[in-house]
Amino acid sequence: MKTAARSDVIVLGGLTMDLTYFVKQWPKVNEAVQASSYELCPGGKGFNQATAVKRSGGIVNFIGSIGNDNFSKQIIGNLKKEGINADGIINYKDIRTDLIGIIVDPSGTPGFIGIRQSTYQLTPNIIETKISLIKNAKVLLVNSEVRLETVIQALTIAKTSGLITVYNPAPPEKLPENIYKLIDYFTPNIWEARMISGMNNASASELATHFKNKGTGTALITTGRDGCVVASDRGLKSYMAFPINEVDETGAGDTFCGYFAYHLSKKEPLEECIRIASAAGALACTKVGGRSAPTASELKGFLAKNKGRLL
Template sequence: MSKNIVVLGSINYDITASAERLPAKGETVVGFSVDMFGGGKGANQAVQAAQMGVPTAMIGQVGNDMQGGAVLEALKSKGIDCDRIHVSDTNRTGCASIYVDPNGDNMLVYAPGANHKITKEMIDAGKDVIADAAVFITQTEINLDAAMYGLKLAKEAGAITILNPAPAISLPDEIFPLVDFITPNETESEAYTGILRSEMPIEEWKTKTAEWFFSRGVKNLCITMGEKGAFYANKDEALSLPAFSIKAVDTTAAGDSFHGGLAYGLANGYDMKTCLQIGSACGALSAMTLGAQNSIQPQERVLSFLKEQGVNI
């Protein structure tokens, strides 16, 4: 089995401002730092996969601007195959403005730019790496038609397909059978299903949510729940894993790091509990450092963190 990972996804230039608290509507809050980082859900996921030592290729688009050049170089520096990232002369690089408080909570405004103009031709240019992929990941931070087309090609190629449905948008029923793993967070899950955690005991909520996704053709559900851990289910089993106890500094890329770790585990054929533990460790370590890609830790640190937590891989 190939261990390659392919990510079709968003590539952003992040501007992160830190302050003692997040602003209210119409309010100006004095901050104590502003930093610029490479970001975007797809790019972050690719960085984590590559940092775990897996050959990782990215398909996407940036603008022919200063920000595009910066994020492209950042991805290359992490060892990611960027040969199938298109540089557009007509669309700006995606950009996110992020505000972070001392608890690691954040607010974010995202301008997708080139991320929402990915064409089938750009994805076709990546057919060679998709054909060799063990795991294929995409998100809804890019245009939906591109995500669906990529999932279709990956499914035909025999890759394990992961859809990170973030942000929550309206999804057509025909996308679900293309998805082996769907990975919303708690809020996104509620947005898709209409099943609210606040209206029932948590175990009932998990069961009903899983049934909703299974009835639409998804084989595996994984809900990331922040400090409450992660929930996984297929039609034969269900697992609830607690989160690792950490002091969060910035959760911006924590969910993306989880996905990179999950993909690494799946590509290496680990059992689901181990895959979830690896993903959770990646997310926890990312949350302990300010920023997106710069907060993502290498395999050696992830494995040592797991060992510190009593988990041996």
């Protein structure tokens, strides 16, 4: 039997093809809008997060599933190009690879429409066959692209195996009460946090406190240009965002999570993990597409220019 490769971070999430349209305005009902340009490339929150881990300097393994089509071949090729271990990826012959449509307006704000077919094939039973991959990692980074019961199974295995667990609950859905005790770091954006909690008008501080009280180790609510708010055992604290000229914020959250998870695996202080992840997320907004994570050297240069800046 092949020995599972060791990693800094094991990512469980989606592998998709992303079709991104750049438009001057959002289409209204029955209106046809011409895009100024488009991109077709592999993506998915899982792929984007794994790419961020790898570009940050980490060793990353991936658990995911794809179909049997030209899209799946492009995805595997891009995984190899990024240096992401694909041993945990399952190819289903009778299923199509997931496709996501993205519309980006001039402000860089994206909207999404998609279908999950291949990703939904990942069941708790499948995760049981990937236990060695999970146990050989330092951090589990998982999102809600996969089935909720699969998320819970992965978090349970990781938690009992001594891993740090990071859960990015996107796309958002109502969560069972028993999931929170399995989460060391809970990282929704403010819109996702409001959807999950039902607190539609709550502030980031109120939401962070709410999820901390639910049982998560640390609740970290990202708010885009306004930075993030963190509720931990040390209390509540706000962090400013890095100022940038934003082009497309599609992959910013995934980049934040990937860099955050990797630096957690290095056992760096929480504030340093947030500083680095915030800078990486900001840089991602200056590029087009979901897999817009900067390299470690690009981030180093950006941080050097912002050396005197405090969070």
